[in-house]
Amino acid sequence: MSQARHLLSVSDLGAEGIDEVLRLADTFAEVGRRPIPRVPALRGKTVVLGFFEDSTRTRMSFEAAAKRLSADVMSFSSSGSSLSKGESLRDTVCNLEAMGVDAFVVRHSCAGAPSQVAGWLSHASVVNAGDGAHEHPTQALLDCYTLSRERARRLGVHPPRPAVLAGLRIAIVGDIRHSRVARSCVAAFSTLGAEVTLVAPPTLLPASLAGWPVEVSHDLDAQLAKCDVVYVLRIQAERMKEQFLPSLREYTATYGLTVQRARLLGPSALVMHPGPVCRGVELAAEVADSPASVITTQVGNGVAVRMAVLYLLLGSGGSLGSGEAG
Amino acid sequence: MAERERAALGARTGPLQVRAVVMDRDDVRRAVWRIAHEIVERNHGAQGLVLVGLQTGGAWVAAELGRVIEAVAGVQVPVGTLDVAYYRDDIRLRPVVPAAATEIPVEVDGAVVVLCDDVLFTGRTVRAALNALCDHGRPAAVQLAVMVDRGHRELPIRPDYVGKNLPTRRDEMVDVSDEGVVLGEVPPEVPATGAAPAPSGPASAVEGRGR
Numbered sequence: 001m002s003q004a005r006h007l008l009s010v011s012d013l014g015a016e017g018i019d020e021v022l023r024l025a026d027t028f029a030e031v032g033r034r035p036i037p038r039v040p041a042l043r044g045k046t047v048v049l050g051f052f053e054d055s056t057r058t059r060m061s062f063e064a065a066a067k068r069l070s071a072d073v074m075s076f077s078s079s080g081s082s083l084s085k086g087e088s089l090r091d092t093v094c095n096l097e098a099m100g101v102d103a104f105v106v107r108h109s110c111a112g113a114p115s116q117v118a119g120w121l122s123h124a125s126v127v128n129a130g131d132g133a134h135e136h137p138t139q140a141l142l143d144c145y146t147l148s149r150e151r152a153r154r155l156g157v158h159p160p161r162p163a164v165l166a167g168l169r170i171a172i173v174g175d176i177r178h179s180r181v182a183r184s185c186v187a188a189f190s191t192l193g194a195e196v197t198l199v200a201p202p203t204l205l206p207a208s209l210a211g212w213p214v215e216v217s218h219d220l221d222a223q224l225a226k227c228d229v230v231y232v233l234r235i236q237a238e239r240m241k242e243q244f245l246p247s248l249r250e251y252t253a254t255y256g257l258t259v260q261r262a263r264l265l266g267p268s269a270l271v272m273h274p275g276p277v278c279r280g281v282e283l284a285a286e287v288a289d290s291p292a293s294v295i296t297t298q299v300g301n302g303v304a305v306r307m308a309v310l311y312l313l314l315g316s317g318g319s320l321g322s323g324e325a326g
Numbered sequence: 327m328a329e330r331e332r333a334a335l336g337a338r339t340g341p342l343q344v345r346a347v348v349m350d351r352d353d354v355r356r357a358v359w360r361i362a363h364e365i366v367e368r369n370h371g372a373q374g375l376v377l378v379g380l381q382t383g384g385a386w387v388a389a390e391l392g393r394v395i396e397a398v399a400g401v402q403v404p405v406g407t408l409d410v411a412y413y414r415d416d417i418r419l420r421p422v423v424p425a426a427a428t429e430i431p432v433e434v435d436g437a438v439v440v441l442c443d444d445v446l447f448t449g450r451t452v453r454a455a456l457n458a459l460c461d462h463g464r465p466a467a468v469q470l471a472v473m474v475d476r477g478h479r480e481l482p483i484r485p486d487y488v489g490k491n492l493p494t495r496r497d498e499m500v501d502v503s504d505e506g507v508v509l510g511e512v513p514p515e516v517p518a519t520g521a522a523p524a525p526s527g528p529a530s531a532v533e534g535r536g537r
Contacts, residue, residue: 020423024423024424026427027409027411027412027424027427027428030427030428030429031412034461034462035461035462035463036460036461036462038461039412039413039458039461040412040413040457041411041412041413041417069412311412315412315417315418315422
């Protein structure tokens with residue numbers, strides 16, 4: 001299992017691998033509730049956070065996860081490093097590995113960068129923390145975790161298994177084209193048996209949807225009435241190099257989850273968002289703060305899920321996704 | 327303990343060859359009754375006690391002791407479970423994942439915690455449990471109750487309450503449940519688990535088995 005050493009794409013895991021991560025995340029969520037929320041499981045391991053692109057939530061979440069596992073954490077950002085002196089990415093990571101690093105958590109604006117890094121390393125693990133518009137596997141895993149546990153809790157189903165996602169209708173709304181979260185979530189949700197519908201203006205859909213296990217709709221109102229989960233995405237203006245939208249106001253009018261639109265949702269429907277939220281654009285502030293919203297739960301669960309990923313890669317014999325750990 | 331058992335059983339697929347039935351169901355029941363009385367006697371009652379079973383084999387021991395102590399002392403004693411996977415000292419030697427939930431229903435600060443397990447062997451599981459417990463709070467005291475003490479300690483750990491002292495060879499297996507205690511071995515033609523360090527025996531021997 002060469003793939004088992006790294007987490008580059010959520011598709012590497014399969015349903016069993018996702019289930020294993022979610023099961024372990026439960027145990028780490030319990031650790032998080034203790035007076036001393038820390039276990040010695042990764043004592044002596046070193047995790048490098050290599051964020052070559054801006055991030056607050058994901059970097060802090062990985063840092064908290066590594067520290068709660070008692071790993072040593074080193075941070076790295078491209079500004080203020082030798083990258084600005086002209087050192088290549090390859091030399092940078094190989095030098096770091098030579099210092100005795102066990103895992104690299106890599107975020108990069110170029111799709112495929114974590115996979116490149118993985119190819120250069122001789123023994124360290126790589127976790128993809130978001131690469132370009134390609135993948136963001138730990139976000140998808142924490143969304144699966146949040147979804148299965150919240151659904152189970154609200155419906156009184158016990159024990160919570162990923163099976164509660166089977167047949168679930170999930171509408172992913174917004175800037176699919178530039179979203180790595182959408183790509184990972186579509187793969188993870190459909191692996192667990194959910195029915196995913198993408199809702200977006202044609203300009204914000206990928207050029208080709210061939211092979212995507214999804215339906216497509218341009219009518220948000222019709223989808224809201226029949227979906228169990230509405231997953232709202234941010235308009236990634238910083239990645240837009242051409243005019244994709246007439247204006248943000250027009251986008252909000254047709255695809256924003258406004259207070260009026262949210263009334264179309266069923267009583268048990270959940271509202272999710274990977275953050276950062278642009279209140280008043282893709283999501284009204286009142287909806288983001290309503291009981292249907294699990295946005296802060298997603299963030300809270302992120303630490304437990306990332307602990308599970310780091311532990312599976314570094315602590316339990318490197319058997320992520322191979323099924324061996326089950 | 328649960329992980330150790332899993333690792334060993336995974337490699338040794340053969341059935342347990344029973345050499346001797348050491349305790350039958352009634353013996354186990356009487357041992358639970360005696361230990362419950364000893365716990366109440368030693369602690370001058372059952373107030374402030376918390377029973378914590380080590381997952382997975384110790385969970386039933388804690389539950390049974392709790393039931394009997396309630397009958398004997400008329401006090402309902404909180405019963406919890408503890409999985410020590412993340413505290414084990416052999417994490418980097420082989421796959422270790424938690425087998426079951428950790429759930430301690432009350433604050434352990436100031437309580438007298440009785441750790442319960444089925445088999446006491448090297449003492450490494452108990453060492454891990456002590457560290458795990460201290461992350462939950464600061465107990466007034468910690469005591470240790472085991473159904474079987476089979477010897478071969480590798481750490482300075484001594485039980486407070488013992489169902490039966492059972493001298494064993496290192497490569498023997500002890501199977502403990504509320505149905506009885508069986509001493510046996512698994513056919514030697516299957517080698518011990520590959521992930522275990524070669525020279526030392528404990529990782530290849532089962533400490534016990536729950537229900």
